[in-house]
Amino acid sequence: xxxxxxxxxxxxxxxxxxxxxxxxDRSDGPGPEPGTLRILASSELADLAPVLDxxxxxxxxxxxxxxxxxxxxxxxxxxEKTDGADGDFDAVWLASADYLxxxxxxxxxxxxxxxxxxxxxxxxxxxxxVRKLGxxxxxxTWSQIEQAVRAGRLTYGMTDPARSNSGFxxxxxxxxxxxxxxxxxxxxxxxxxxxxxxxxxxGQQLTSGSSGWLAKAYQRRGNVDALLNYESxxxxxxxxxxxxxxxxxxxxxxxxxxxxxxxAATRKDVRRLTDALRTPEIQREITxxxxxRPVVPSVPPAAGLDTTRRRELPFPGSRxxxxxxxxxxxxxxxxxxxxxxxxxxxxxxxxxxLNGLKEALTDLTGEFRHREEVxxxxxxxxxxxxxxxxxxxxxxxxGLDAIRADAGGLTAAGDTAxxxxxxxxxxxxxxxxxxxxxxxxxxxxxxxxxxxAGDFDAFYRSLAPDQRDVPVFPILFGDSDRRELTHxxxxxxxxxxxxRKGSLDSAFEEIRGYQ
Amino acid sequence: MLLTGGVAAAVVxxxxxxxxxxxxxxxxxxxxxxxxxYFADPDVVEALAARNYTVEVETSGSWAMRELDLTxxxxxxxxxxxxxxxxxxxxxxxxxLPRPFYSPLVVMAxxxxxxxxxxxxxxxxxxxxxxxxxxxxxLDAARADRTWQQLAGTAPYGELRGTVFVTGTxxxxxxxxxxxxxxxxxxxxxxxxxxxxxxxxxxxPLLRKLVTVQGAQQSSSDAVFRDFVSGAGxxxxxVYESQVASLLTDGQRPDDLVVxxxxxxxxxxxxxxxxxxxxxxxxxLLATDEELRRLAVRHGFRPQGAxxxxxxxxxxxxxxxxxxxxxxxxxxxxxxEMALRARE
Numbered sequence: 132x133x134x135x136x137x138x139x140x141x142x143x144x145x146x147x148x149x150x151x152x153x154x155x156d157r158s159d160g161p162g163p164e165p166g167t168l169r170i171l172a173s174s175e176l177a178d179l180a181p182v183l184d185x186x187x188x189x190x191x192x193x194x195x196x197x198x199x200x201x202x203x204x205x206x207x208x209x210x211e212k213t214d215g216a217d218g219d220f221d222a223v224w225l226a227s228a229d230y231l232x233x234x235x236x237x238x239x240x241x242x243x244x245x246x247x248x249x250x251x252x253x254x255x256x257x258x259x260x261v262r263k264l265g266x267x268x269x270x271x272t273w274s275q276i277e278q279a280v281r282a283g284r285l286t287y288g289m290t291d292p293a294r295s296n297s298g299f300x301x302x303x304x305x306x307x308x309x310x311x312x313x314x315x316x317x318x319x320x321x322x323x324x325x326x327x328x329x330x331x332x333x334g335q336q337l338t339s340g341s342s343g344w345l346a347k348a349y350q351r352r353g354n355v356d357a358l359l360n361y362e363s364x365x366x367x368x369x370x371x372x373x374x375x376x377x378x379x380x381x382x383x384x385x386x387x388x389x390x391x392x393x394x395a396a397t398r399k400d401v402r403r404l405t406d407a408l409r410t411p412e413i414q415r416e417i418t419x420x421x422x423x424r425p426v427v428p429s430v431p432p433a434a435g436l437d438t439t440r441r442r443e444l445p446f447p448g449s450r451x452x453x454x455x456x457x458x459x460x461x462x463x464x465x466x467x468x469x470x471x472x473x474x475x476x477x478x479x480x481x482x483x484x485l486n487g488l489k490e491a492l493t494d495l496t497g498e499f500r501h502r503e504e505v506x507x508x509x510x511x512x513x514x515x516x517x518x519x520x521x522x523x524x525x526x527x528x529x530g531l532d533a534i535r536a537d538a539g540g541l542t543a544a545g546d547t548a549x550x551x552x553x554x555x556x557x558x559x560x561x562x563x564x565x566x567x568x569x570x571x572x573x574x575x576x577x578x579x580x581x582x583x584a585g586d587f588d589a590f591y592r593s594l595a596p597d598q599r600d601v602p603v604f605p606i607l608f609g610d611s612d613r614r615e616l617t618h619x620x621x622x623x624x625x626x627x628x629x630x631r632k633g634s635l636d637s638a639f640e641e642i643r644g645y646q
Numbered sequence: 647m648l649l650t651g652g653v654a655a656a657v658v659x660x661x662x663x664x665x666x667x668x669x670x671x672x673x674x675x676x677x678x679x680x681x682x683x684y685f686a687d688p689d690v691v692e693a694l695a696a697r698n699y700t701v702e703v704e705t706s707g708s709w710a711m712r713e714l715d716l717t718x719x720x721x722x723x724x725x726x727x728x729x730x731x732x733x734x735x736x737x738x739x740x741x742x743l744p745r746p747f748y749s750p751l752v753v754m755a756x757x758x759x760x761x762x763x764x765x766x767x768x769x770x771x772x773x774x775x776x777x778x779x780x781x782x783x784x785l786d787a788a789r790a791d792r793t794w795q796q797l798a799g800t801a802p803y804g805e806l807r808g809t810v811f812v813t814g815t816x817x818x819x820x821x822x823x824x825x826x827x828x829x830x831x832x833x834x835x836x837x838x839x840x841x842x843x844x845x846x847x848x849x850x851p852l853l854r855k856l857v858t859v860q861g862a863q864q865s866s867s868d869a870v871f872r873d874f875v876s877g878a879g880x881x882x883x884x885v886y887e888s889q890v891a892s893l894l895t896d897g898q899r900p901d902d903l904v905v906x907x908x909x910x911x912x913x914x915x916x917x918x919x920x921x922x923x924x925x926x927x928x929x930x931l932l933a934t935d936e937e938l939r940r941l942a943v944r945h946g947f948r949p950q951g952a953x954x955x956x957x958x959x960x961x962x963x964x965x966x967x968x969x970x971x972x973x974x975x976x977x978x979x980x981x982x983e984m985a986l987r988a989r990e
Contacts (some may be wrong), residue, residue, distance in 0.1 A: 243679065246876075325929060379805075384878065428898045429896070441804075
């Protein structure tokens, strides 16, 4: 688990860093402001914006959210590699405090948790697929889903459990159900269920660092049958039949909490905000707009939210079980990653930029998963070298050492052949294998030589369909051209990351969630 | 956490101040979260203002109060005697500690779960919505890792699967969770309160089972209660009777709710630790003032010495606690050790 943890701490450090798209809203200004609460919030809470506008009208309290993955937030609060965010936030609002409570350093910072609404983990399946499988949505169990996956009749996408609470809650739900555990998961349950879980995760065709991108990728791909996420997220995606498996789910209950060490006036504002959010009017608005379930008895869940009961699967009670499950997922259970890093080492990178890149790559080696295939493809006027390493479970350090050695040997020279190099990356990857395959493009300038944008578009469109499923994740850095890189991300179904506001380190780290 | 109640009270008191010459005393207090609703109730605020008091309230877990610096407060109001005694020791408070009201711990159950328990001899039902949990039988089932599917009559209810257990809060930080262990240990120790190493050793295996089966535990009884209300979570949860009662006084009559009184339970004695003279006089008022006692009932608390229960909610709540044995609570040191061992 050590590797995963280190990785996550690094993300935490960059939380405030890049702004890949509208999902992340950075709270600006360093200090507290009367009437304004700076809240560290789960990213899917962005859908509450209109509700929070109304609360501001009612109470005069403005919420400034900083969106992040729940698990990243916990690591931030626990102060791994950071000062624990002291003074940066007035309150915390995560999908669930379960994981937080397993980290004493983070748990100590949080006081008076108040749950505001709830949403269970669910499976959203294309309505046509439900029909083909002959399922009655109200009767479907995790074992049936597993059988459909094993028969090759169901593929799905889910978020990365190491970053997102929806992914982690899904992982715990699946592990609990398939291990046959009768109460909270133990290490033995996880070990015993490993073979079944590995088969279950062969069906996972999409991974994502955020629910928002997951939905976009699902719609673009068109060949993935289902998504595993919170009911509230799935209800917002057209064409899905939302199934809460009969043998049990985990539920997010969105506790809004004060932070220890904040002034009494701030805690009073947090209390006023929670009280306002729990009024029947606002609870009605929450359930109607966001498909989450209310926590006050006088307000029924919105139409379309099935109220028949489901078993609540317990969340693991110890950090060793929770982290052990995450570790097993990343390094053993999920399909391996296959990643090509197309790295600009043109003349303009010489000096500080190149050193920064070397350091970022060296740090990144702490994050590669077992079985991952990593290719470094530095380029200038053309691709300078193609070096591929595999992180072998028997001796992971050997592969990581080799990557670090290659990173250390990078030199800056030549022009910037972005498109030719990308084409070579696709050629290198060749036809699809059973991996999560992606290309990272890091460049500090505009394309100056080789193939042009139009050539690349034509090249990409001529690829076989499974190769067109390989996304490019461009990183905005130095003097690179946002329009050029945005186009590459959109064309290939990737996502743009901005390292100009944060750091290269943090961009590389955030992309891990998508690999 | 400051409540709006404090602010509202200041306004009311100010208005009254125009025609009354008496000065208003502001009392700063830290209370268990379950009493926040009481002190925020406009009628309570007004009643206090009429007696020339304004309160400023912050909430804290009862056991977490020992982590706070209480020197700027007038009183602390945890939800149980043990933490109160500890605070009184620390701040050298002498004399008896007033206990204005109390509330027994109960189990909220979904109806099908309560009916299955009753059909299998683990509970009895007096009405559709009220019954008794047989603690000895329940603890035997827990000892044997009994699952719902092993009980008769669960087949139609898909959600009744897995080990039968009651969900409580973290006993290391939260009073209601600690009192769950107090009640269970009393029964497991042969009807005697645990006072030392022997009893701790004897009860440890069962208590650990009761706790570890729950997995991650919530830190406040409100969270457990809200999960139940929102239809998520375990079908059996350990809460204060006052939480259920205040839900019912709001006019709610949930169809899918049965209140099970454990045949051996523990009372949560809401106990005041006065830290200043102002705190002491307010404590006296809470215990004796008829209006304030009446309003406590509205929030589900049973005033000390009052015979009455909750006449408007008899379908769900017992009027008198006859047939419910009150187990004494171990000392705070024993209770803490119990919680530590159970969560190891």
